[in-house]
Amino acid sequence: xxxxxxxxxxxxxxxxxxxxxxxxxxxxxxxxxxxxxxxxxxxxxxxxxxxxxxxxxxxxxxxxxxxxxxxxxxxxxxxxxxxxxxxxxxxxxxxxxxxxxxxxxxxxxxxxxxxxxxxxxxxxxxxxxxxxxxxxxxxxxxxxxxxxxxxxxxxxxxxxxxxxxxxxxxxxxxxxxxxxxxxxxxxxxxxxxxxxxxxxxxxxxxxxxxxxxxxxxxxxxxxxxxxxxxxxxxxxxxxxxxxxxxxxxxxxxxxxxxxxxxxxxxxxxxxxxxxxxxxxxxxxxxxxxxxxxxxxxxxxxxxxxxxxxx
Numbered sequence: 239x240x241x242x243x244x245x246x247x248x249x250x251x252x253x254x255x256x257x258x259x260x261x262x263x264x265x266x267x268x269x270x271x272x273x274x275x276x277x278x279x280x281x282x283x284x285x286x287x288x289x290x291x292x293x294x295x296x297x298x299x300x301x302x303x304x305x306x307x308x309x310x311x312x313x314x315x316x317x318x319x320x321x322x323x324x325x326x327x328x329x330x331x332x333x334x335x336x337x338x339x340x341x342x343x344x345x346x347x348x349x350x351x352x353x354x355x356x357x358x359x360x361x362x363x364x365x366x367x368x369x370x371x372x373x374x375x376x377x378x379x380x381x382x383x384x385x386x387x388x389x390x391x392x393x394x395x396x397x398x399x400x401x402x403x404x405x406x407x408x409x410x411x412x413x414x415x416x417x418x419x420x421x422x423x424x425x426x427x428x429x430x431x432x433x434x435x436x437x438x439x440x441x442x443x444x445x446x447x448x449x450x451x452x453x454x455x456x457x458x459x460x461x462x463x464x465x466x467x468x469x470x471x472x473x474x475x476x477x478x479x480x481x482x483x484x485x486x487x488x489x490x491x492x493x494x495x496x497x498x499x500x501x502x503x504x505x506x507x508x509x510x511x512x513x514x515x516x517x518x519x520x521x522x523x524x525x526x527x528x529x530x531x532x533x534x535x536x537x538x539x540x541x542x543x544x545x546x547x548x
Contacts, residue, residue: 241269241283243292250289253532254312261310265292269308272353278306284361288463291315295358303358304334314465315352317394321441321466322354329383330443330461331454332357359460363453370482373448374499377478378506380451380459381443388441388468397442397469398433404524405429411527418527421545425523428516432472437510442467442474448481472509476517479503483540493547500548519548 243265251262269292273280277299284293284305291309298304309315322333334355365373365380388394405426412422443450444465454460467473479499486492500518504511526541 241266241292241294244283244285244287246286246289247292251310253534256312259310265308268353269294269306272306272308276306276355278304291463293361295361298334298355302334305331305356305358305361307354307356309352309354311352313352315354317466318464319354320389320392321394321464322356324389324441325384325386327357327456327460328386329380329457330464331359331452332456356462357454357456357460359452359454359462361452364449365451365459366448366482370485374478374481374503375506376459377446377448377451377481378475378503380461381446381474381478382507384443384446384461384464385440385471385474388439392441392468394441394466394468396439397436397467397473400444400467401429401433401520401524407531408524408527411531415527415530418523418530418542421523421542422527425520425545429520432470432513432516432520436470437513438470439468440471442469442471444474445477446474447477470513471507472504472513473517473521475503475507475509475514476521479514479518480522480541480544483544487540487543492544496544496547515548519545522548 243262248262255261272278273294273296278296281295281297284295287293290313291307294306294308296304296306307315309318319333319337322330323337326332334357365376367373368376408422408426412419443461444467445463446461450463451459451461479496480486486496489495500515501511503509504514522541522545526538526545529535529541530538
């Protein structure tokens with residue numbers, strides 16, 4: 239089996255790879271080793287796949303369908319493993335290997351760092367396949383199940399820490415690109431107010447959107463691909479607000495539809511509407527500025543126009 243990374247993964251990792259990083263070059267060998275160690279039978283590489291990991295459809299030695307996922311360190315796969323273990327399948331895909339015991343080396347328990355063996359869902363069926371209103375309802379219901387207290391002694395990144403790093407990069411972009419400066423300043427001001435007094439501290443998915451909710455056998459819909467973070471519910475819900483942003487931009491009433499979506503999601507999940515709007519603004523501007531920085535001009539244009547409605 240040739241473990242060639244899909245072009246979508248190659249492009250996405252190429253945008254973020256630090257100088258000298260050779261993870262993609264080492265990926266085929268790492269995949270072969272992971273398959274052999276677990277005595278898996280490979281069916282196929284998932285294409286187009288994700289933007290931060292190689293996803294391989296496999297079967298275990300007893301014939302159970304599963305997914306083998308390999309991700310570089312900068313995608314924080316060990317944080318994903320810890321969150322999935324804590325959720326224990328409640329609202330999210332299940333781990334099929336236990337995390338390594340505390341203090342164990344990288345070769346113990348779950349195997350090599352950055353390799354996860356997961357429950358097989360239906361990889362080509364996400365809630366995006368549903369009509370928009372139904373998709374938002376099902377996605378929001380799935381997200382609610384993930385909002386639990388983080389484990390004692392956790393080392394998950396906090397919302398304040400993650401957005402602080404992002405804010406520094408945004409300031410640098412605004413200094414170099416005055417065209418985006420007004421939106422960046424508005425987003426940074428919103429963040430400062432929001433991180434000052436978060437209403438709760440829960441374990442969050444971190445990168446939740448409709449395409450991260452897949453059809454399953456155990457439950458109708460389950461979340462995949464978390465980049466977990468600890469903070470308030472509104473931060474997690476904010477990414478869902480701009481789902482199908484290209485459709486929103488194409489509508490003559492896109493701005494009104496967006497504000498109505500903020501209100502509906504806030505009410506359905508009992509989240510403060512102003513806090514949701516503030517985090518939606520920050521996350522849209524951060525994504526738009528980052529897209530512009532790496533040359534994805536079309537994505538940047540959509541995201542920044544969307545942010546201007548907030």
